[in-house]
Amino acid sequence: MDNGYSLPKPELKKPAKKHVKASYSEHGILSDLGVEKRKVYQYEENGIMVFSDSQPTQGDYRIHLYECFACRPDSTIDWYHIPLFTKEYSAVISNAAKRYQLEPALIRAVIHAESAFRTNVVSKAGAMGLMQLMPGTAKDMQVTNAFHAEQNINGGSRYLAKLLGQFNGDIDLACAAYNAGPTNVDQYQGIPPFPETQAYVQRVKILYSRYRKAS
Structure with a gap:
């Protein structure tokens, strides 16, 4: 009405x-x-x-x-003597290494370089967790909770194995792609000329060598 x-x-x-x-x-x-x-x-x-x-x-x-653990070119850390994380997540890393045909030492080196073995870190770009997975990468690797240690390590290891396959087993290029993206590695036909990426690759290699010796 x-x-x-x-x-x-x-x-x-x-x-x-x-x-x-x-x-x-x-x-x-x-x-x-x-x-x-x-x-x-x-x-x-x-x-x-x-x-x-x-x-x-x-x-x-x-x-x-604001940066991944090993990405600062001006870092004053002694990468040859920094304490290693040799026991953390041993079973998870071992299983991921077998599943994706990776060396456990390489997985440990990447985790150390990315997050210093912290599960709850987030980068300024939005990368999450132990292996610093971007949301898109986490989704592609079927990771539903990037802050869950086992999911993160499995997803990051799967992605690392994928990059190693893409770059014919070249660890330097795979690590560069993990840090800067495979498109940049393809574009520059090698490790991109980014100081952060070059520092990252060098430090992953140092850590990788040390973890191999420690295993």
Whole structure:
């Protein structure tokens, strides 16, 4: 029924905006196992999402890295003497190595170079977990949770094996492709002239040699 009066339209409630707090300092480059690397902690506190360069004292958090562990050309770390991770995820790495016909030492070297064996790291580009899988790569490798250690190692190992097949078993080119993408390796017909990628490949090779000797 229309009585000539227009009814007021009901007000639509807007969804509550999530509060975000960011806290950084000039000391956002932190020392960890002898290497300086930029990292930011993400966690929730009293319903507020916090991004800070200070590690929370309790609760779950994610670590956002600004570079992969071994990618900084100006890193002061001694890669020939940095402590190795020889026992972590032994069964998972061994199974992945057998499944994808890789050396366990190479898988360990890549994990060490990518994340220093941290499961909860995220790069500025969005790469996740131990082997720093990009979302698209994780999906292609059938990884549903990139922060789950076993899924991540299996997915990263499968991708590494794929790259080794693509580049005829050349570890240097496969590692360069793992870091910079296979398209760049094809484009430059070798290791791309990116300082980060060149440093990464060199350091993976050092770690690979050391893990082989330690096994």
